[in-house]
Amino acid sequence: MSRFWLRMLPQFLLFGGVALLVWAAVNASYALVFLILAVLIPFFWMLHHLALIDNWLDSPTVESVPEGTGLWEGVFSRLRRLVRQRNQRQQELESELRDLQQAIAALPDAIVILDSADHIEWCNPMAEEYFGLDGKRDLGQQVSYLIRQPQFVDYLADHQKSPDQPCILKLSNERILSVQIIPYADRKNLLLARDITRLENVERMRRDFVANVSHELRTPLTVVNGFLETLSDMGGSPDAEMMKRSLDLMTGQTDRMKRLVEDLLTLSRLENVENLLSEEDVNVPALVRQIHQDALSLSGKNHQIELHIETEVGLCGNTEELRSGFGNLVSNAIRYTPKDGKIELTWKMEGRHAVFSVKDSGIGIELEHIPRLTERFYRVDRSRSRGTGGTGLGLAIVKHVLNRHQARLEISSKFGQGSIFRAVFPPSRLLAEAGCIR
Numbered sequence: 100m101s102r103f104w105l106r107m108l109p110q111f112l113l114f115g116g117v118a119l120l121v122w123a124a125v126n127a128s129y130a131l132v133f134l135i136l137a138v139l140i141p142f143f144w145m146l147h148h149l150a151l152i153d154n155w156l157d158s159p160t161v162e163s164v165p166e167g168t169g170l171w172e173g174v175f176s177r178l179r180r181l182v183r184q185r186n187q188r189q190q191e192l193e194s195e196l197r198d199l200q201q202a203i204a205a206l207p208d209a210i211v212i213l214d215s216a217d218h219i220e221w222c223n224p225m226a227e228e229y230f231g232l233d234g235k236r237d238l239g240q241q242v243s244y245l246i247r248q249p250q251f252v253d254y255l256a257d258h259q260k261s262p263d264q265p266c267i268l269k270l271s272n273e274r275i276l277s278v279q280i281i282p283y284a285d286r287k288n289l290l291l292a293r294d295i296t297r298l299e300n301v302e303r304m305r306r307d308f309v310a311n312v313s314h315e316l317r318t319p320l321t322v323v324n325g326f327l328e329t330l331s332d333m334g335g336s337p338d339a340e341m342m343k344r345s346l347d348l349m350t351g352q353t354d355r356m357k358r359l360v361e362d363l364l365t366l367s368r369l370e371n372v373e374n375l376l377s378e379e380d381v382n383v384p385a386l387v388r389q390i391h392q393d394a395l396s397l398s399g400k401n402h403q404i405e406l407h408i409e410t411e412v413g414l415c416g417n418t419e420e421l422r423s424g425f426g427n428l429v430s431n432a433i434r435y436t437p438k439d440g441k442i443e444l445t446w447k448m449e450g451r452h453a454v455f456s457v458k459d460s461g462i463g464i465e466l467e468h469i470p471r472l473t474e475r476f477y478r479v480d481r482s483r484s485r486g487t488g489g490t491g492l493g494l495a496i497v498k499h500v501l502n503r504h505q506a507r508l509e510i511s512s513k514f515g516q517g518s519i520f521r522a523v524f525p526p527s528r529l530l531a532e533a534g535c536i537r
Contacts, residue, residue, distance in 0.1 A: 148174075161186065208293045209276075215286035217242050217255060229276060229292055242290070251278060267295075275299045304475075311476035311491070316359065319352035362492040365423060366475070369499035376503050380530055381414045381421055387446045387455065390422065394429045394442070401438045409447035413530040416504045424500035427493035428457045428520045436461035436517075451526040458519045464512040472510060473498040497522070504528055 117137075122130035151165035164179040166172075203210055209226035211219060218239050222232050230246050237245060243252050254266035258280040265279040275296045281289045326345040368374055391406040398404060414421070432442045436459045443458040464472070471477045476491040494508075497520075501508050505525050512518035 208291055211242065211290040211292075213242055213280075213288040213290055217288065219245075220287075226290075226292065229270070229274070229294070254278065255280065268292075312359075312363070316356060319356050322352045323349045359492075362496060366492055366496055366499065369420070369496065369503065376420075377417050378415055379418060381416050381418050383413050383421070383446055383453070383455070384408050384411050386418065386422060387425065387444060390425050390429055391444055393426065394433060394444070397430060398433050398442075402433060402436055403439070403441045404433075405441070405443045407443060407445040407447070409445065410453070412448060412453055414453065414504070414524060414528050415530055416528060420500045420503065424497045424522065425455055427497050428455075428522070431493055432457050432459040432461065432518075432520070435459070449523075451529075453524040453529055454521055455524075456519060456521040458517065460517040463514040463516050464510075464518055465514045466512075469510050469512065473508065 148171045161182050167175040204223045209229045211222040211226045214220055219237050219242055222234050226232055248268055265277045268276045276292045277295045278292045326349050394404050440460045445456045473494045475495045507523050509521040
């Protein structure tokens with residue numbers, strides 16, 4: 100028996116007992132009248148409270164729950180408690196939903212919820228950015244009306260045939276997206292889009308790198324192999340002059356392969372994130388003077404090479420890496436500066452920054468090539484680069500050396516008027532009397 104009927108039972112027993120007493124003391128008619136009144140009065144009282152509940156349902160809040168007496172006081176008290184619990188739970192659910200929406204909005208991937216007919220029900224900010232959607236205006240719109248690339252429309256129609264195979268979209272802003280549709284719930288779909296531009300660029304660079312290395316090695320190997328075959332065909336008495344010429348050319352080609360392999364190993368070591376920079380106090384003026392002497396030897400008196408040391412400040416860094424970086428800048432200037440040209444090496448302070456610059460009067464570089472100069476194997480003029488003996492990795496090495504020293508490479512050039520390469524070091528890399536300034 101429920102609590103309600105247990106609470107009503109004493110009243111029923113009381114009314115029944117009084118009716119029996121009236122029947123015994125007077126007659127049955129008076130007892131019946133008493134019972135009718137005993138039922139009608141609570142009935143109308145109940146109708147009154149039901150009317151209160153009906154009015155309350157128009158605006159069901161905790162504050163507006165009716166007040167009652169007797170049995171109704173307990174009912175309204177429980178109702179007030181249930182409404183309060185419901186409101187609290189609703190607030191918790193709304194808070195969890197906001198947290199979930201904020202978490203989804205913070206994801207780096209685009210997310211669009213589609214109904215069974217591919218209408219947009221919700222999207223996060225990344226979807227708005229990637230596809231130009233509006234999270235409010237475009238609700239209920241057919242997604243294929245807003246994302247109109249033919250490959251996406253075809254994928255949307257046939258994605259169930261290959262659910263694990265994403266669709267690759269190339270947008271007008273050069274962004275590349277990997278789009279996948281995942282079914283869930285009751286015939287709904289989750290559209291996910293991930294920006295794979297960087298991955299695609301890395302893959303392109305990997306393919307180009309392999310192709311370039313293969314091409315760079317193929318030429319000297321072909322030359323060496325050709326001369327070896329020629330010497331082999333000459334039999335036991337090869338011509339001395341031919342022999343000398345062949346050996347000289349093979350030596351040059353093997354030296355070129357050796358430089359290429361050494362630069363590849365250097366670049367690999369610099370790119371290795373586990374290879375931490377070994378720091379020491381670097382006497383840059385002494386290092387630059389040594390590089391100047393090496394440049395004079397490399398030039399063979401074919402260029403006018405000047406050295407300007409305007410500060411004795413040193414750096415906190417790695418001597419050998421800086422030697423490699425500075426040396427590549429200088430050797431590039433020598434390779435691309437015609438005979439009798441002028442090259443200036445300068446170590447100076449500019450404000451709080453230290454700068455090593457290499458200025459030449461060489462062939463110069465057209466403006467559109469400058470942003471790509473530090474790419475591996477990128478050459479403005481491939482035939483001229485090979486003729487000078489370059490590997491195509493020098494400026495890539497320079498970039499990585501400077502990055503490891505929190506420095507930057509600045510390039511300015513005019514075609515036919517020479518170039519200036521500047522390695523700019525931040526104040527945190529400069530040496531004080533007690534070592535690095537941190």
